[in-house]
Amino acid sequence: MIRSLNSLRTAVLSFVLLPLLLLMAAVVALGLREFQVQMENRMQEDIELVARSIRLPVSSAMLQDDVPGVQQSLDSLFQIEEVFGVYVYDAEGRMVAASGPPSPTLQRRGEARVISETGSLGAFGEHQGRETFSFFLPLSDPAGRIVGLLQVTRDVTPFRAFVTQLQWQGGLLMLAVSALFLLVVLFGYHRAVGRHVSRLMAAMRAIGDGQRGLRAPEDGPAELRGLAVSMNRMMERREASEAELEAQRHEQVRLEEKLRHSEKLAAIGQLAAGVAHELGTPLGIIAGRVQRAIRRLPEADPARKEMEALQAELERVETIVRQLLDFARRNPLQERPLDLAQLVGDLVERVRARHAPDAIRFQVDGEALVVAADRLRLGQALENLLENAAQAAAGEVRVHWRAEADRVTLVVADDGPTAGRGIDDEQAARLFEPFFTTKPTGEGTGLGLAVVQVALEDHRGTVALDRSVPGETRFVVHLPLATDEPQETRL
Template sequence: MTLTRFVRRAYSLRLALILQVLVPLALLLAAATWVGMKALESSLEERLEEDVQLIARAIRLPVSHSLEREEEEAVRQALESVFTIGRVYGAYVYDRRGEQVAAVGAVKPSAAERNRLQALAEEGRDTGEYELIEGRQVYSYFIPLVDTGGRISGLLQVTRRQSDFADYVSGIQRQAGLAALLTTLIIGALVLVGHRTAIGRHMAQLSHSMAQVEAGNRGHRAREQGPRELRQLSGAYNQMLDSIQRAEQELLERQRREAELERALASSKRLAALGRLSAGVAHELGTPLSVIDGQSQRGLRDPDLSPPASKAFRRIRSEVDRMSQIVQQLLDFGRPSNGEWRMLTVRDLVQRVAHTQMESDRARGARIDWVPPAEDGLMVRGHPMRLEQALTNLVQNAIHAANGGCVRIRWGRVGDRVALWVEDDGPGVPEGDRARLFEPFFTTKPVGEGTGLGLAVVHGIAQEHGGDVRLLPDSELGGACFRLSLPAADEQQKDEGSS
């Protein structure tokens, strides 16, 4: 297992290039050199044999004339002349009987050798062969000698050591081997340098990019440079990182939405339970309050009632009225949206709520303005009383915040929805209270002036109708600005409502 890991770690792209390219190339070059040297060896051997043959033919004529005139000294001089060339081992002259006439660098032949020489002389043709002389392997070339009459008068033998051939070929082989080795080294160096220039540095940059991503730099991307394949690799790597980043973002977004849905579901469950509790409490308080109010009215009708008692009964009725309002808000909060939905014109809804609030004792001297949009006649589909109650709660909150100032109601189309804006010129909502505005029983009013259910009821009604309500960050009047958004009625719903 350790050896396997070591091999896997050591087996790099450079090592693969050496093993799979350079080594086969070196073996191929060595094989080609060997085949070439074999061919060269054969060619050189033939050439060296031709050199011996040329020397023999060159001295054939003077040796033949000297032998015919029986001038042995002249024969010897002719034989010695071949040594000036420096390529001959020995030269021999034999008569027709195979007897040695003259020899330079040679030994006398044996009886068996004389018989063979006599046979070669009688054949009268040139012959070349390898033989052993004084323990040395030599190449001998035999050429017949003829007199002026054309008769064979003897035999000329010129020899050359075979080691001369071998030494020369060995020298050529060494030079060829060195040349092949040098060529292999040069090619290897060029391949490795080319690998470094064309592939290695780009792979190093890609590895550096991977290391940066691994270190946490998720926004880093590899540079697409180098050969086409490496550019494609870098591009695919960048696309993979982009895909992973998109998948992570989608996962985070999905987790965020799931968390919001879980919070909304939990909030809905809490609100539903709170609504049932509120409805039960309101129902239980309604009957005792009615009894208290009725008894107070009967007490006030007593003609003998003293002024302090009359004042006390009126105070009781005032508090009972306030408690009745709280009970009504509890009932509104816990009441489901029963009843028939129908088409409502937003302009009529706004006018009814505005007129009702201006005529109410709770107006507190505030001025209520409404600003119709350019596209009038906008309609929504919903429960008339519930939508009127939601808008009333928003207007009442604005009146309380304006404290005798200005309240403005605007409406208009926003995409496929109808939005109603209710704003005031009051002090606005503190930043720390904005996140809890729509929680049940949360109020910014002083104790005894609010139950904290008004905006919670608006929020519930908006959700019943597929809309939403939110506090906007800015208001043209400088106070708070609430936006109630509801789905706009389409043409088919308008036609059904008109029919």
């Protein structure tokens, strides 16, 4: 309720329409009052003119004591519609003749004498419930002596009724005009201002309720358009600031997660290096003695077969130790310009040699590109990807790369039975964690992809699993292209 009373529409009505209507009412009231005064003056002038028109005949008849003549003059005047009554008094105030009802004004004889001595006079009175106006005109002889008094009376009740009716009509007209003005002002306010203000307020309420991306309508009068434009700019700056803060929060979370991951990798790397160092020497001694024992035992000896199985397991352990060392080793990079096509070709041949040549087909496609990298570390990372793809493939491994701006995108894809769908979202999120593997127990250490990620991060690159292409499991690698500037040694 208070809000509606303090609204812009109420202010327009209170400070524009109401003063205008009050001014109009005052003008109309003054006009009616002036009209009434002018009409009264006109009525008095008419009665005075009527009285003066018979003054001389009545004065002559009074000087000759011709009462019938006086009465005849009065009767002729009484025929006029506006005349209510005509009366003649002598110098002593006695009524000489009358035409019409008894005098409504003079009730005592002394009044006529007083009026005669003071000159002409007009006065309002009341007679039998009707309002009258009387004009008194002294009668004199040629010498100027007062010989009597003439009174002409008019009934002003119809005039008063006419004025009252006019006032009522003026009041009703004023109400009608006020109502019309109110409708015009309300309609004009709604069309010119109100609807635009309503839309602007609705937009502001929606924005206040938390809606994002909403903008105030930029229409209506120039002032409202300017307000909407300013508000929209403020909202754009606010949303840009919120987006920037949100991006900073995400970046902070990402950096914190990366820091925790780096600390975790560092701790695991130290542990792995220690374990690999402690296991390396005993394993080397055991492997040497097993080889000597195999050479000394005959081919048909059952103990030889046991030693060969023991040698295979020792080689598997040595592979695990080597992977631990690869993961823990963070030696400074020796970056050199490398022909990516030649590097990938060499790695493919090496992986192909470890599998049946006819079992897995390798498709290699890519343009001639040069990257700045440590051949050993980058080759180790790409070889792990190729080996994983060869192990998972049903029959084909595809390797292709292309340049994008200042980076190289390299994809290693296989057509394995699960083709990427066998890795769920939780497994995909942990795929690059050390010691996490999707392979059966005893077939994987969970260090291969961890080594890939560490090596590519050291090369300012990234690696990610892509399951968006049906029928393929894809690992996408991004690396920076080589520049003409000399590369600094990086840790």
